[in-house]
Amino acid sequence: MTRNDTRKADDSDEQRTDGSGPAVSEPTTRPDATSDSLLDDSFDVTSGSLSGDADAVLETRNLDVFYDGVQALQDVTIEIPENGVTALIGPSGCGKSTFLRCINRMNDLIDAARVEGELRFEGKNVYDDDVDPVALRRKIGMVFQSPNPFPKSIRDNVAFGLEVQDKAGDVDETVHRALERAALLDEVEDQLDSSGLDLSGGQQQRLCIARAIAPDPDVLLMDEPASALDPIATSKIEDLIEDLAEEYTVIIVTHNMQQAARISDKTAVFLTGGELVEFDDTDKIFENPEHDRVEDYITGKFG
Amino acid sequence: MATTDESTGTWFGADGQVSQLRGLLFKAGCLGATLLALFLVFVFLVYVAIDAIEPGTADPAWWATVATTVAGPAIVLSIYYYRFAPRAGEVAYTALGLPVAATLLAGGVSIVFRHIVSPHEWLALVVASLVAYGALEFHGRARDAGALERVVVGAAVIGLTIVGVPGLVPSLRTLLLSLPVLPMAPLALLGTFVVPIGVGAGWSVRRARESDRAGLIAGGVTVAAAAIGAVAGPVVGVSWTTWLVLTTVVGVPVGLYVERVYRGGKGVSGLALPVALAAGVVVCAVIVETAGFAGPDVWIDWEFLTSAHNRTPREAGIYPALVGSVMMIIVVALAAFPVGVGAAIYLEEYAPTSGLSGSIVELIEINIANLAGVPSVVYGLLGLALFVKVGELRPGIVIVGGLTVSLLILPIIIISAQEAIRAVPDSQRRAAYGIGATRWQTVRTVVLPRAMPGIMTGTILALGRAIGETAPLLMVGVAAVVRISPRSFFGLFSAMPRQLYSWAQLAKPDFYHGVLAAGVLVLLVVLLMMNGTAILLRNKYQRRD
Secondary structure (H helix, E strand, O other), rough: OHHHHHHHHHHHHHHHHHHHHOOOOOOOOOHHHHHHHHHOOOOOOOOOOOOOOOOOEEEEEEEEEOOOEEEEEEEEEEEOOOOOEEEOOOOOOOOHHHHHHHHHHHHHHOOEEEEEEEEEEEOOOOOOOOHHHHHHHHEEEEEEEOOOOOHHHHHHHHHHHHHHHHOOOHHHHHHHHHHHHHOOOHHHHHOOOOEHHHHOOHHHHHHHHHHHOOOOOEEEEOOOOOOOOHHHHHHHHHHHHHHOOOOOEEEEOOOOHHHHHHHOOOOEEEOOOOEEEEEEEEHHHHOOOOOHHHHHHHHHOOO | OOOOOHHOOOOOOOOOOOHHHHHHHHHHHHHHHHHHHHHHHHHHHHHHHHHHHHHHHHOOHHHHHHHHHHHHHHHHHHHHHHHHHHHHHHHHHHHHHHHHHHHHHHHHHHHHHOOOOOOHHHHHHHHHHHHHHHHHHHHHHOOOOHHHHHHHHHHHHHHHHHHEEOOOEHHHHHHOOOOOOOOHHHHHHHHHHHHEEEEHHHHHHHHOOOOOOHHHHHHHHHHHHHHHHHHHHHHHHHOHHHHHHHHHHHHHHHHHHHHHHHHHHOOHHHHHHHHHHHHHHHHHHHHHHHHOOOOOOOOHHHHHOOOOOOOOOHHHHHHHHHHHHHHHHHHOOOOOOOOHHHHHHHHHOOOOOOOHHHHHHHHHHHHHHHHOOOOHHHHHHHHHHHHHHHHHOOEHHHHHHHHHHHHHHOOOOHHHHHHHOOOOOOHHHHHHOOOOHHHHHHHHHHHHHHHHHHHHHHHHHHHHHHOOOOHHHHHOOOOOOOOOOOOOOOOEEEOOOHHHHHHHOOOOOOHHHHHHHHHHHHHHHHHHHHHHHHHHHHHHHHHHH
């Protein structure tokens, strides 16, 4: 499976360099070009960063979020590296989902939400006035807590992103590849025209992942993608996330600390009040956290 | 526990100490209310039906014949289905209802082709639409055009082929109509009405049976059945056009349903019920004819449906009013549906929800709900002021009546469409936005398809209300009696409820008993059809989710 996916990754890299998508490995030299790229469909420049950390694809500075005056995120500053899995953990109501929704500006859909501070994606503050949230979401895919396939055929579900983003090319092939990368193709290959709602919960969630990766975003946000699934489906999703991390920057919110420990490379711990307490390599967080509060949370003393 | 010896046998409530009297009385009261409501409606319906059919005027022998040849076999079959083959019972139910509903629909289609769109106009419209579609498709294939260019080209093509510029450029449609040689009306319909439906039927059979041959047969039979009307129509006494519409609108759905039941192989015996009923009717007719039993003196008969009002009650009919109602409903649907659904989409998907503008939107929504409760006579007054006084249209014409009634049902359509849109789960919208869809793409590809069954259900129910409205028609001067069906949407008309109202005021008892009752039955059947369609739509799509 892993070998298979590596080959796939190479394929898509090839495809990217032919101009149809962003060239992941190409370094940037001009920060201005990076800023403009968000407004333009032809992304040539990525992974540049204005900060010292050359790897950070996403970084925030003093990010605050308020819902009708109630503060949900407090002064969050974080740099999320490219590729690999970053897990966001913390007790309920600590703002980790809010943080996730800030990244692709899904909070814009909530009238009461107000965001302050900076959130840079590939060097450009996504809350600048000249950033179109729709263009941003085309670069940053999202998978939600409960599977939400459209009441359409499996094929149309996966092709939805291609259709709305007006991506030309062989739709059937892209659909097949996305389903394969989502480890669903074998199960649904002969029923692509049946409804996506006829699948089991775990299959539906993998269908949603296929739908999110079909238009080939750079970052994949996952909001507790396995919380509504049984253990077997969960383990499939976890394997899948590890595979996807070779190609995408995956940011996952989870309530399940074992899950975070199993699949993530980096872990951010949010604690009550919307405060980012610690962000480090997953091993370090789970074995030797710097803050006592984090240790208390991880060992189950609260939360 | 210590007192078990005293209370033995009482803890399980055998003496009624748990279920209390008040609860029982409340339950009985609710039951009584239900029964009373049902009884009142039932008595009314029976009363009307008796007036319309006058069962007392028939020979007892006639009733006996009907009971033994038609009712008897049907009851026996029903009992059989109920006891032994419930699946066949469902099939029988549908197989009986489908032809009846399709025949009523065929009646509506006939009225449309006779009075609203003549076969030649239909031919021109279809050909012009095909040309427009072909041109747009060609443009789409030949050039990878941007959105703006597509819109401009689309508008230009549709303008040239279908709409035209009044006084300057005639459209392709009008040019076709002015051709010196046009095919005969039935031939035009055969080519542009029967053939497309036949192709559709053939395609559906081909897909279901996965056989090209079966598809060809299905399509061929449809067209052939319509074509032999040239000979068979006059023999049975209907025009070729009527035959065409009947065989297509009734034959195709019934045929497809029978084919599906046979293919599925479940409940095939259910098809016996309609066959038995039809055979029973034929046998009954033969017996009654030969033995000379007199049937009842029914008011609601073919004559009633196809003739105009007459001073002699026996010769009075509802046809012009029926046509007027159909034309009015077309105006209402065309006017109220786009406006109502558009308003609902804006209010649900685009309108601000917070701040000052949010409060204004909320105020507007509350007022729309209030508008739904405004008495219809007030809307009549509004229509009179708006369309007759300000718009300077002639009072009493189809378009004025239709627009006035659309005002009346607009709030109902807005509210029901809003509810249907609100019922689309937010997770679906989030899924679309999360993948980079714009708001317009989300509304078009996710929200509307999912809300459409609900919107259609609400709209059909609202149209049902529209078809029965009388007061607004009185206010805008719709004629009490019209002997000729309106020739266009700008012609004077009468609608069914208006016609009923004027019959109720005539002095002869035959009018306010017999003719009125027959008219009420016709109106109720039309309403029942519309509501039945709405319920079918709702059930069909509810099961999907």
